[in-house]
Each structure stands twice: as structure tokens, then as C-alpha cells.
Amino acid sequence: MAVYTEVPDDEMAAFVARYGIGDLLSAKGIAEGVENSNYLVHTTRGFYILTLYEKRVNPADLPFFIELMQHLAGRGLNCPVPVLDASGQALGTLSGRPAAIVSFLDGLSVRRPGAGHCGEVGRALALLHRAGADFAMTRVNALSVPGWRPLAEQAGADADKVSPGLAQRVMAEIAVHEARWPQHLPGGVIHADLFPNNVFFIGEKLSGVIDFYFACTDAYAYDLAICLNSWCFEADSSFNLTKGQAMLAGYESVRPLGEAEVAALPALCRGSALRFLLTRLVDWLNVPPGALVKPHDPLEYDRKLAFHQRVSDAREYGLRR
Numbered sequence: 001m002a003v004y005t006e007v008p009d010d011e012m013a014a015f016v017a018r019y020g021i022g023d024l025l026s027a028k029g030i031a032e033g034v035e036n037s038n039y040l041v042h043t044t045r046g047f048y049i050l051t052l053y054e055k056r057v058n059p060a061d062l063p064f065f066i067e068l069m070q071h072l073a074g075r076g077l078n079c080p081v082p083v084l085d086a087s088g089q090a091l092g093t094l095s096g097r098p099a100a101i102v103s104f105l106d107g108l109s110v111r112r113p114g115a116g117h118c119g120e121v122g123r124a125l126a127l128l129h130r131a132g133a134d135f136a137m138t139r140v141n142a143l144s145v146p147g148w149r150p151l152a153e154q155a156g157a158d159a160d161k162v163s164p165g166l167a168q169r170v171m172a173e174i175a176v177h178e179a180r181w182p183q184h185l186p187g188g189v190i191h192a193d194l195f196p197n198n199v200f201f202i203g204e205k206l207s208g209v210i211d212f213y214f215a216c217t218d219a220y221a222y223d224l225a226i227c228l229n230s231w232c233f234e235a236d237s238s239f240n241l242t243k244g245q246a247m248l249a250g251y252e253s254v255r256p257l258g259e260a261e262v263a264a265l266p267a268l269c270r271g272s273a274l275r276f277l278l279t280r281l282v283d284w285l286n287v288p289p290g291a292l293v294k295p296h297d298p299l300e301y302d303r304k305l306a307f308h309q310r311v312s313d314a315r316e317y318g319l320r321r
């Protein structure tokens with residue numbers, strides 16, 4: 001459960017009262033997520049999600065996330081909509097942390113996605129890219145190549161306690177990407193964390209997308225690489241080509257990839273596997289005392305990385321051309 005900040009009942013009630021969403025009936029810490037503290041808030045008007053922004057969120061970035069959700073919702077994307085207080089502000093302070101309340105989305109995330117889900121996600125990702133294309137704000141991807149070495153250094157030699165040789169493997173991999181990361185690809189707003197837990201389905205149909213707190217301005221194909229990593233591998237770390245085909249076809253049904261993006265896909269998949277390996281590794285080695293959180297397994301992404309290191313052509317991910 002990701003609840004880093006326990007909020008006393010009276011503070012919670014006073015905070016909720018500012019937003020004109022009725023009286024607080026209950027607030028329960030949510031048993032998913034690793035980044036922020038989330039509460040399911042039930043008021044006399046319905047259900048809402050209250051988020052307290054934690055460690056990795058820079059408060060200066062919060063207006064970007066808030067306005068992005070407003071922008072995408074305005075373009076028809078089913079994503080959380082921030083609730084505004086009487087002075088028109090979404091952001092407030094609760095228990096000493098920046099906090100906001102957003103609308104609750106119906107639907108369930110899938111634990112074992114099938115090819116149909118992957119196709120839906122590919123299509124939704126391209127729609128998200130299209131909907132964000134005229135968003136005026138920008139945010140540098142703090143977890144792209146320049147952010148990887150500091151993460152590896154933070155883990156340091158302790159990486160070898162997670163897996164022998166990991167510290168050296170990670171450093172060698174960083175050097176590869178620092179030397180030849182794909183540049184000048186088409187880009188704009190990307191979600192950057194569209195994992196299965198951040199996508200809701202009702203039946204087989206994708207019903208909503210949440211968790212925009214890694215969103216940033218970067219290459220569209222990098223976002224697709226993140227999805228190929230998080231949706232198209234099996235539990236035994238084998239890549240499922242049928243799922244990859246479905247995801248790529250779903251994406252291209254809205255936004256066909258250009259030649260440079262196709263050529264860059266293996267490097268982008270490899271780099272995005274490294275990015276999640278690194279953040280997971282640092283989190284694994286630094287669980288805050290008393291926090292209700294279950295860190296994700298870094299080695300899942302070490303295995304995915306090993307797969308990508310052997311790929312040289314986007315067709316190996318299921319691209320049909």
C-alpha cells in the first residue's frame with residue numbers, strides 16, 4: 001500500500017471541505033501505487049481520489065500535471081479531472097505536503113493483459129499523444145538518459161546485493177545509451193508510465209487512464225517502448241509477439257510510426273527497461289521506515305533488458321513491415 005503520509009481525520013475533513021464536494025464520510029488509504037500517498041475519499045456527493053505528492057514529485061511540476069489532466073479531459077480523454085476549490089485552485093497543502101483531489105474513474109486494471117488489451121492500450125496511447133499535441137506547457141523528462149547515472153550512483157555497490165554484477169551491468173548499459181540515444185524523434189506530451197495498473201477497463205474496453213505524475217515532453221516512440229515493456233512480456237520474462245503486434249497495430253491505427261521511430265524502437269525499448277530497472281533498484285534499496293509500500297522487483301526489468309539487448313529490428317517486437 002502506498003501511504004507515506006498518514007493524515008489525521010480532522011485535517012482530512014478540513015481539506016475536503018475547501019473543495020465544495022460535500023461532507024467527508026470516509027477516507028481510505030489505497031492499496032496500490034508506489035509513488036504518492038493516495039486516499040479513496042467518499043463524501044456525501046460521491047467518490048474522489050485525494051493524492052499527497054511525495055518524494056519523486058517536484059512541487060514545481062505540479063501545475064504541469066494538473067493542467068495536463070484538464071487539457072486531456074477537455075479533448076475527450078477519460079482521465080482524472082482535478083477538483084477546484086472556491087478560489088479556482090486545484091493544489092493545496094495537507095499534512096505538510098502538496099495535495100489535490102481528482103475525479104474517481106470507474107473500471108478495473110488488468111493483472112494479466114491479453115492481446116486485446118494491448119491493442120486497446122496502443123490505440124489509447126496514440127490518442128493521448130494526439131490529444132496532448134496542442135498542450136502549451138512543457139516538462140523535461142527528468143528520468144531520461146541524463147537522470148540514469150545519478151540513480152545508478154545512488155544505488156552504488158548495493159546493487160550487487162540485489163543481483164551479483166548488477167552495479168557493473170547497469171553502468172555499462174548507461175554508457176551505451178549516453179553514447180547513442182536516439183535524437184530528434186517526433187515528440188510532445190507523453191504519459192511515461194502507462195503500465196497496466198494505470199489503465200482501466202470495463203469488460204474488454206479501455207475505459208480510462210490515470211497517474212500522470214511522470215508525464216513529460218519526450219519522444220512519442222519512447223512512450224510506446226514503455227508500453228511494450230510493461231504490457232507485452234509474460235511472467236517468465238519472454239516477449240509475447242502477438243501482444244506486441246496488437247499494441248503496435250493499435251498505436252498505428254491512429255498514429256503511424258515514421259521511419260526514424262521504427263529504426264529507434266529497439267534502443268528506446270532497451271533504454272526504457274533500464275529506466276525502470278534503475279528507479280525500482282533505488283526504491284528497493286531505500287524503503288522509508290514505516291511506509292506502507294511494496295516496492296516493485298527491479299530484476300524483472302533486468303531480464304527484460306537482457307531481451308532487448310539481443311533485438312536489432314522493430315519487427316522483433318511485432319511491427320509488420
Ligand SMILES: Nc1ncnc2c1ncn2[C@@H]1O[C@H](COP(=O)(O)OP(=O)(O)O)[C@@H](O)[C@H]1O
Nearest residue numbers: 030032033034035036049080103104105210211
Ligand atoms: N482517478 C482515479 N480513479 C480511480 N482510482 C484511482 C484514481 N487514481 C488512483 N486510483 C487508484 O489508486 C491507485 C494508485 O494510484 P497511482 O496514481 O497509480 O499511484 P502512484 O502514483 O502512487 O503510483 C491506482 O492503482 C488506482 O487503484
Ligand SMILES: N[C@@H](CCOP(=O)(O)O)C(=O)O
Nearest residue numbers: 033034035193195211276296
Ligand atoms: N510503474 C513504475 C512505478 C511507478 O508506479 P505507479 O504505481 O505510479 O505506476 C514501475 O512499475 O516501476
